[in-house]
Amino acid sequence: MKKIQIGSQEAQVGEVDELCGALADEVEALIQSRAEAGKFAVLGLATGSTPLPLYAELIRRHREEGLSFANVISFNLDEYEGLGRDHERSYWCEMWENLFDHVDVDPENVSVPPSLSDDPDRAATEYEAAIQAAGGIDWQLLGIGGEGHIGFNEKGSALDSRTRRVTLARKTIIDAAPSFGGEENVPTHAITMGVASILEAKRIVLMARGASKKEIVHLAISGEVGPDVPASFLQNHKNVGWFLDGDAAGS
Numbered sequence: 001m002k003k004i005q006i007g008s009q010e011a012q013v014g015e016v017d018e019l020c021g022a023l024a025d026e027v028e029a030l031i032q033s034r035a036e037a038g039k040f041a042v043l044g045l046a047t048g049s050t051p052l053p054l055y056a057e058l059i060r061r062h063r064e065e066g067l068s069f070a071n072v073i074s075f076n077l078d079e080y081e082g083l084g085r086d087h088e089r090s091y092w093c094e095m096w097e098n099l100f101d102h103v104d105v106d107p108e109n110v111s112v113p114p115s116l117s118d119d120p121d122r123a124a125t126e127y128e129a130a131i132q133a134a135g136g137i138d139w140q141l142l143g144i145g146g147e148g149h150i151g152f153n154e155k156g157s158a159l160d161s162r163t164r165r166v167t168l169a170r171k172t173i174i175d176a177a178p179s180f181g182g183e184e185n186v187p188t189h190a191i192t193m194g195v196a197s198i199l200e201a202k203r204i205v206l207m208a209r210g211a212s213k214k215e216i217v218h219l220a221i222s223g224e225v226g227p228d229v230p231a232s233f234l235q236n237h238k239n240v241g242w243f244l245d246g247d248a249a250g251s
């Protein structure tokens with residue numbers, strides 16, 4: 001893995017297994033230091049294809065090296081509106097399938113934004129309160145959407161936005177269509193943690209893979225900071241890490 005400078009930011013560039021190794025090291029160190037202190041590690045987790053090899057590495061460390069998730073509390077970034085926990089395309093199912101089912105996390109300690117509430121505002125406020133009650137997020141993992149969204153904070157999302165109900169952008173729906181068997185099956189709304197909620201994490205890592213992300217990654221890292229590319233707000237976080245494969249970095 002090598003460090004490269006992009007604008008004012010330093011990015012880590014390497015093969016996917018190197019990126020995942022480095023990120024898994026961060027998670028492991030956090031979990032262990034908290035365990036030694038008799039405390040919980042609070043993880044902010046993401047869905048999408050990008051983090052899958054990282055989750056596979058965490059599962060491997062659990063199985064082969066005894067890494068325990070018994071002192072982990074996790075909060076996911078977002079969820080499609082209307083998809084219950086039994087819907088196979090829900091982020092709830094995705095997280096269980098790709099991580100939680102394979103480690104020793106206490107099911108009571110994992111949260112995904114509520115997708116079926118008849119009062120989304122209240123549910124969103126409760127989600128924020130639960131994060132605060134856990135002591136805030138220690139380590140937040142992010143992917144990046146095709147137009148620079150983080151979670152489901154689409155273009156136009158404000159710096160002070162909190163967990164809320166959002167309308168999905170056309171590009172997001174098109175990107176999700178293959179896994180839903182067509183655009184018409186993709187939910188039009190979601191619940192997402194806000195930009196402000198994300199920026200409160202003590203450490204944030206954004207991971208991006210593939211040439212299709214190259215342009216938006218560069219805009220996020222070195223473009224103007226603002227709601228046009230919500231990921232650009234991360235530039236002003238004091239402990240952010242950009243983890244890119246060679247294709248996303250364009251190197």
Ligand code: GLP
Pocket residue numbers: 046047048049050051077078142143144145146150151152172
């Ligand atoms: C979805 C998720 C985002 C994720 C993005 C990118 O829109 N809500 O959290 O970062 O997809 O997905 P992928 O990693 O598959 O490119």
